[in-house]
Amino acid sequence: xxxxxxxxxxxxxxxxxxxxxxxxxxxxxxxxxxxxxxxxxxxxxxxxxxxxxxxxxxxxxxxxxxxxxxxxxxxxxxxxxxxxxxxxxxxxxxxxxxxxxxxxxxxxxxxxxxxxxxxxxxxxxxxxxxxxxxxxxxxxxxxxxxxxxxxxxxxxxxxxxxxxxxxxxxxxxxxxxxxxxxxxxxxxxxxxxxxxxxxxxxxxxxxxxxxxxxxxxxxxxxxxxxxxxxxxxxxx
Amino acid sequence: xxxxxxxxxxxxxxxxxxxxxxxxxxxxxxxxxxxxxxxxxxxxxxxxxxxxxxxxxxxxxxxxxxxxxxxxxxxxxxxxxxxxxxxxxxxxxxxxxxxxxxxxxxxxxxxxxxxxxxxxxxxxxxxxxxxxxxxxxxxxxxxxxxxxxxxxxxxxxxxxxxxxxxxxxxxxxxxxxxxxxxxxxxxxxxxxxxxxxxxxxxxxxxxxxxxxxxxxxxxxxxxxxxxxxxxxxxxx
DNA sequence: CTTTAAGTTTCGGCATGCCTAAATATTAGC
DNA sequence: GCTAATATTTAGGCATGCCGAAACTTAAAG
Numbered sequence: 001x002x003x004x005x006x007x008x009x010x011x012x013x014x015x016x017x018x019x020x021x022x023x024x025x026x027x028x029x030x031x032x033x034x035x036x037x038x039x040x041x042x043x044x045x046x047x048x049x050x051x052x053x054x055x056x057x058x059x060x061x062x063x064x065x066x067x068x069x070x071x072x073x074x075x076x077x078x079x080x081x082x083x084x085x086x087x088x089x090x091x092x093x094x095x096x097x098x099x100x101x102x103x104x105x106x107x108x109x110x111x112x113x114x115x116x117x118x119x120x121x122x123x124x125x126x127x128x129x130x131x132x133x134x135x136x137x138x139x140x141x142x143x144x145x146x147x148x149x150x151x152x153x154x155x156x157x158x159x160x161x162x163x164x165x166x167x168x169x170x171x172x173x174x175x176x177x178x179x180x181x182x183x184x185x186x187x188x189x190x191x192x193x194x195x196x197x198x199x200x201x202x203x204x205x206x207x208x209x210x211x212x213x214x215x216x217x218x219x220x221x222x223x224x225x226x227x228x229x230x231x232x233x234x235x236x
Numbered sequence: 237x238x239x240x241x242x243x244x245x246x247x248x249x250x251x252x253x254x255x256x257x258x259x260x261x262x263x264x265x266x267x268x269x270x271x272x273x274x275x276x277x278x279x280x281x282x283x284x285x286x287x288x289x290x291x292x293x294x295x296x297x298x299x300x301x302x303x304x305x306x307x308x309x310x311x312x313x314x315x316x317x318x319x320x321x322x323x324x325x326x327x328x329x330x331x332x333x334x335x336x337x338x339x340x341x342x343x344x345x346x347x348x349x350x351x352x353x354x355x356x357x358x359x360x361x362x363x364x365x366x367x368x369x370x371x372x373x374x375x376x377x378x379x380x381x382x383x384x385x386x387x388x389x390x391x392x393x394x395x396x397x398x399x400x401x402x403x404x405x406x407x408x409x410x411x412x413x414x415x416x417x418x419x420x421x422x423x424x425x426x427x428x429x430x431x432x433x434x435x436x437x438x439x440x441x442x443x444x445x446x447x448x449x450x451x452x453x454x455x456x457x458x459x460x461x462x463x464x465x466x467x468x469x470x471x472x
Numbered sequence: 473c474t475t476t477a478a479g480t481t482t483c484g485g486c487a488t489g490c491c492t493a494a495a496t497a498t499t500a501g502c
Numbered sequence: 503g504c505t506a507a508t509a510t511t512t513a514g515g516c517a518t519g520c521c522g523a524a525a526c527t528t529a530a531a532g
Contacts, residue, residue: 014490035511036510045492046509047490047492047510049510050510052489055488066511067509067510067511099359100355107353108352108355108356112352115348115350116348117343120334120344123330123335127333250518250520270480281521282479283521283523285480287482290481303479303481304528
């Protein structure tokens with residue numbers, strides 16, 4: 001029967017997307033996120049954000065300082081992490097169990113993450129042998145919400161001459177994903193920075209003897225040497 | 237980005253549910269279905285049905301004779317069958333690939349059937365070896381929409397003393413499903429009718445020497461004597 | 473054939489979630 | 503500190519999808 005009487009549902013897909021976006025922006029720190037930043041991340045108008053923040057605050061999922069911004073409460077954080085677990089688990093399942101390419105999974109996961117039950121989440125997790133990372137190198141939160149974050153840096157902040165291990169490739173842009181995959185740039189690969197990123201320019205790295213130009217924001221990396229903290233220069 | 241750019245989507249989940257309900261009621265014959273019948277099937281008010289029928293007619297998915305009823309157009313039929321294929325494929329996948337009990341799959345499939353892509357549908361189908369029947373014994377429509385219907389009848393219409401093969405157990409009621417499964421009544425089993433159904437009483441059949449009382453509407457069966465289409469096998 | 477019962481449609485309402493534009497608050501420049 | 507640019511909130515609209523009640527059509531009973 002088509003009655004999707006999911007009386008149990010506490011959060012809508014839209015609400016979950018806002019919580020996820022807040023987490024993407026401020027992470028576990030749950031710092032105040034300005035309205036405009038969230039509007040940009042969500043691809044909606046500032047007015048829509050204001051309205052939704054009101055609802056989420058009423059539900060106790062965020063705290064809203066009017067005119068200042070919003071931040072996740074522990075409850076909101078829980079929902080956000082749960083959605084991220086769903087997303088990354090689904091991506092991993094599609095790649096490992098159903099032969100998807102890692103550039104084909106993001107959209108599918110974005111739709112399914114709101115629709116799967118706890119039972120299905122658990123079954124996929126077990127079927128995969130309790131994986132800890134998704135195909136893009138992002139960590140999969142544990143069932144209890146524990147999320148091990150590795151100290152990674154945006155690839156474009158690595159200085160010329162340094163050697164780094166690629167840890168994550170963003171799953172947002174399938175076309176770029178296919179491009180870098182074809183060139184061999186995948187999570188786990190070690191590369192040498194040939195030309196560092198200035199302003200908004202792509203960074204150039206060498207891999208297997210060839211040079212690859214990597215767009216901004218696509219990859220994150222771990223330093224191979226114990227470099228302290230080189231020129232972190234946020235664009236803008 | 238959480239923007240679920242579904243620009244491609246032509247039908248909403250609600251619309252798909254109405255089309256599915258129309259198909260459940262009148263099948264491929266696409267006879268006129270009265271408003272009230274559809275309202276009952278969907279668990280909504282008659283007013284809501286009227287409204288939705290207007291939209292579906294505008295989309296060319298149904299034909300609506302005001303005050304008479306509605307019936308699926310070829311386009312509407314296509315959407316309905318597609319959803320049924322999704323539903324039965326998902327149920328089959330959850331049971332065969334992820335170890336679900338066949339009483340646990342219906343709700344999950346109802347949510348997921350609207351969210352999976354053609355690609356995922358195809359991958360699940362291939363992963364299962366192009367199955368033709370779901371765990372309840374219902375046929376899975378082919379990718380092109382072909383749906384082989386077996387000439388089954390409601391179990392309660394079988395006369396006392398006849399021998400029949402159970403072909404389908406409805407997936408609507410998990411509790412009843414578990415009950416009959418525990419007693420061994422599954423698709424493919426052959427049973428003898430001990431006491432026929434009169435008025436609205438359950439029918440009593442014998443199976444492995446014990447007698448089982450089967451609620452109305454739960455099972456369908458194929459006559460053993462006729463056995464015209466015996467070739468294909470509903471799983472059991 | 474008319475009256476009445478039953479079924480259907482229409483009409484306001486409500487909830488979600490989005491938009492734009494106007495009003496309001498905050499921050500930055502001088 | 504006070505104005506001006508920037509950001510946020512509020513207000514009014516639109517679309518979907520549901521409800522109950524009133525208006526209407528069809529069918530049934532006499």
